[in-house]
Amino acid sequence: MTLAVFFGCTFIAFGPALGLFVFTIARDPLRIIILIAGAFFWLVSLLLSSLIWFIAVKASDPRDEPLQKGLLIFGVMFSVLLQEAFRFLYYKLLRKAIEGLVALSEDGCSPISIQQMAYVAGVGFGLMSGAFSMINLLADTLGPGTVGIHGDSQLYFLTSAFMTMVLIFLHTFWGILFFHGCEHRRWWEITAVVVMHLAVSGSTFCNPLYVGSLVPSYLLMATAAAWAYLLSGGSAQNLWRFLLCLRSGPSPQPGS
Amino acid sequence: MITFMNNSDSEEEACNERTSLMSAESPPVPSYQDGLQASEAGEAQKRRTGSNRSPNNIADGEMSDSGVPVRESALENEEEELTLKYGAKHVIMLFVPVTLCMIVVVATIKSVRFYTEKNGQLIYTPFSEDTTSVGQRLLNSVLNTIIMISVIVVMTVFLVLLYKYRCYKFIHGWLILSSLMLLFLFTYIYLGEVLKTYNVAMDYPTLFLVIWNFGAVGMICIHWKGPLQLQQAYLIMISALMALVFIKYLPEWSAWVILGAISIYDLMAVLCPKGPLRMLVETAQERNEPIFPALIYSSAMMWTVGMAKPDTAARGLSQQTWDAAEDGRENHRSPSHADSQMSETRSPVPTRPITSLEELEEEERGVKLGLGDFIFYSVLVGKAAATASGDWNTTLACFVAILIGLCLTLLLLAVFKKALPALPISITFGLVFYFSTDNLVRPFMDTLASHQLYI
Numbered sequence: 001m002t003l004a005v006f007f008g009c010t011f012i013a014f015g016p017a018l019g020l021f022v023f024t025i026a027r028d029p030l031r032i033i034i035l036i037a038g039a040f041f042w043l044v045s046l047l048l049s050s051l052i053w054f055i056a057v058k059a060s061d062p063r064d065e066p067l068q069k070g071l072l073i074f075g076v077m078f079s080v081l082l083q084e085a086f087r088f089l090y091y092k093l094l095r096k097a098i099e100g101l102v103a104l105s106e107d108g109c110s111p112i113s114i115q116q117m118a119y120v121a122g123v124g125f126g127l128m129s130g131a132f133s134m135i136n137l138l139a140d141t142l143g144p145g146t147v148g149i150h151g152d153s154q155l156y157f158l159t160s161a162f163m164t165m166v167l168i169f170l171h172t173f174w175g176i177l178f179f180h181g182c183e184h185r186r187w188w189e190i191t192a193v194v195v196m197h198l199a200v201s202g203s204t205f206c207n208p209l210y211v212g213s214l215v216p217s218y219l220l221m222a223t224a225a226a227w228a229y230l231l232s233g234g235s236a237q238n239l240w241r242f243l244l245c246l247r248s249g250p251s252p253q254p255g256s
Numbered sequence: 257m258i259t260f261m262n263n264s265d266s267e268e269e270a271c272n273e274r275t276s277l278m279s280a281e282s283p284p285v286p287s288y289q290d291g292l293q294a295s296e297a298g299e300a301q302k303r304r305t306g307s308n309r310s311p312n313n314i315a316d317g318e319m320s321d322s323g324v325p326v327r328e329s330a331l332e333n334e335e336e337e338l339t340l341k342y343g344a345k346h347v348i349m350l351f352v353p354v355t356l357c358m359i360v361v362v363a364t365i366k367s368v369r370f371y372t373e374k375n376g377q378l379i380y381t382p383f384s385e386d387t388t389s390v391g392q393r394l395l396n397s398v399l400n401t402i403i404m405i406s407v408i409v410v411m412t413v414f415l416v417l418l419y420k421y422r423c424y425k426f427i428h429g430w431l432i433l434s435s436l437m438l439l440f441l442f443t444y445i446y447l448g449e450v451l452k453t454y455n456v457a458m459d460y461p462t463l464f465l466v467i468w469n470f471g472a473v474g475m476i477c478i479h480w481k482g483p484l485q486l487q488q489a490y491l492i493m494i495s496a497l498m499a500l501v502f503i504k505y506l507p508e509w510s511a512w513v514i515l516g517a518i519s520i521y522d523l524m525a526v527l528c529p530k531g532p533l534r535m536l537v538e539t540a541q542e543r544n545e546p547i548f549p550a551l552i553y554s555s556a557m558m559w560t561v562g563m564a565k566p567d568t569a570a571r572g573l574s575q576q577t578w579d580a581a582e583d584g585r586e587n588h589r590s591p592s593h594a595d596s597q598m599s600e601t602r603s604p605v606p607t608r609p610i611t612s613l614e615e616l617e618e619e620e621r622g623v624k625l626g627l628g629d630f631i632f633y634s635v636l637v638g639k640a641a642a643t644a645s646g647d648w649n650t651t652l653a654c655f656v657a658i659l660i661g662l663c664l665t666l667l668l669l670a671v672f673k674k675a676l677p678a679l680p681i682s683i684t685f686g687l688v689f690y691f692s693t694d695n696l697v698r699p700f701m702d703t704l705a706s707h708q709l710y711i
Binding site for chain 1: 344345347348351647648649652653656657659660663689692693695696697699700701703704705707708709710711
């Protein structure tokens with residue numbers, strides 16, 4: 001494996017997220033803190049789910065293959081549910097933070113809105129999730145070896161990079177959807193996010209049949225993107241105007 | 257220790273080594289006294305509100321009766337809001353150097369083999385960990401920790417005594433000697449190892465030139481005056497060098513136990529009334545003088561404010577309190593052959609803005625973090641990178657944990673507004689995440705990766 005693979009996979013996986021970070025998050029210190037705190041919450045959820053899986057595995061017979069496979073499936077699903085639970089906890093924390101910021105501000109409004117926090121929290125979750133999935137692989141691409149020499153798929157690194165990218169985007173959109181659902185008490189939005197997450201994780205069980213995992217994930221990402229865009233105040237008209245580079249007049253700029 | 261930066265600790269009438277942290281570019285600013293006389297009522301109000309935030313501010317007591325309560329509370333709210341608004345900025349101003357230091361340490365550990373080879377131990381950790389039984393190894397590491405912490409305590413007490421009996425020259429000489437060693441000897445070794453790793457040849461004259469320039473400019477920047485960013489860069493570099501020395505020479509288990517013990521010690525030394533640091537602070541307070549500003553990382557420029565006229569003693573006092581505190585901690589915490597190096601570095605100091613020049617305060621506010629904090633954070637992350645079975649997830653987890661700990665500490669600083677220890681929360685989180693990620697998360701993620709599953 002070569003440097004080309006390393007840089008290629010790094011930029012596929014993290015390039016869009018880096019762009020999001022540089023252009024929307026890096027300027028505002030408060031957003032950076034929310035990002036890192038989001039990453040921390042995801043990390044804690046991973047820790048707890050690993051703990052449960054570890055205990056389950058240690059308590060079971062290591063030679064029983066179907067059981068181990070079953071425990072792995074259980075571990076994945078439990079981890080997904082725990083991640084969403086921690087997303088909810090993070091929402092609660094950010095709500096409290098907003099109240100604090102409002103109370104302390106001069107003009108009674110917070111320097112950052114809950115929608116912006118939702119976006120940043122989503123990026124935080126996504127970045128940490130992507131990093132944990134991808135970093136060890138990237139480190140391995142710098143070393144010697146041949147991909148798939150024992151009969152596995154030769155596209156392992158490439159598909160991992162694409163999967164990581166789609167997961168980062170999905171977490172971002174899920175953050176927006178989830179927080180919107182919590183704000184407006186729309187439980188079906190929250191359920192939809194959880195179901196989508198379970199679906200995406202479940203689809204990865206098709207690997208190495210990548211058409212079974214990547215294609216549905218990208219379709220779900222497109223859906224989630226459109227939904228989040230509509231929830232954030234976007235519309236077809238806004239999009240048309242943006243593409244034609246028209247000034248949008250009195251309506252607020254997206255991404256401010 | 258973390259505190260906000262003070263203005264007045266930076267400069268004295270006579271420029272000496274102690275006023276080293278002044279940026280050469282700081283614009284001239286009307287002195288504090290002028291500002292006060294300019295508008296008594298308004299400024300006095302603001303000053304009081306500003307000083308209200310300090311727990312041991314004498315100005316509080318003097319002027320607590322006068323003034324308009326409504327205006328005061330409004331001003332106080334404004335101050336608080338400014339604090340919070342700039343609170344986030346302060347956090348980032350500390351995130352960046354801490355991250356840079358950790359990146360340097362992790363990059364070196366992962367590429368230069370020298371720093372992960374076992375090549376003997378420091379005399380401060382005499383017990384070897386090469387024993388076969390777990391109990392013996394644990395006992396040895398605990399003994400090593402006890403010795404190391406005792407050395408630190410002894411040196412702190414020594415420093416407090418030196419300070420009490422006004423042996424400034426001795427302290428300065430000590431500081432200069434230790435930074436000389438860091439900037440020249442350790443840099444030489446580091447450069448040598450990096451060149452060896454990448455198989456690059458360098459002749460001695462070039463080497464001499466490079467090291468001489470690096471070291472000389474470093475000494476000037478750190479102990480005298482220099483551009484702020486260069487000074488910050490040098491402080492980050494010497495912290496990284498020190499952390500690398502620790503990572504190399506501390507045996508495995510001893511390193512973890514020492515990290516834990518030092519955060520407990522930090523907590524006690526900064527918060528307990530009889531701690532050596534506290535005593536140092538009080539002594540400095542009595543004498544109304546700043547403590548050595550070298551070896552503290554400061555995140556923003558400090559204004560040249562005329563020091564101590566008796567009537568400004570109150571503000572000056574509270575400010576020096578922080579500096580004394582940080583200096584004491586810095587000087588006692590040098591558990592390496594570069595004696596007092598890092599110890600100084602451990603206490604961030606809050607800077608209080610000149611309330612009479614509020615519009616200029618924005619650039620001026622900053623947070624100071626002791627270099628010892630940098631060093632121990634980097635030791636934790638570096639050890640995680642060196643020993644976590646080649647796993648990058650552990651390093652990343654420790655990194656995020658330390659940043660969150662720092663964030664929480666700064667939040668507490670904004671709430672309590674007095675000098676706080678920067679180590680306990682971060683190191684606790686770091687240790688918890690290191691052990692749990694290495695033992696629980698790693699097998700899980702490895703299994704997932706082998707089946708290419710995503711969660």
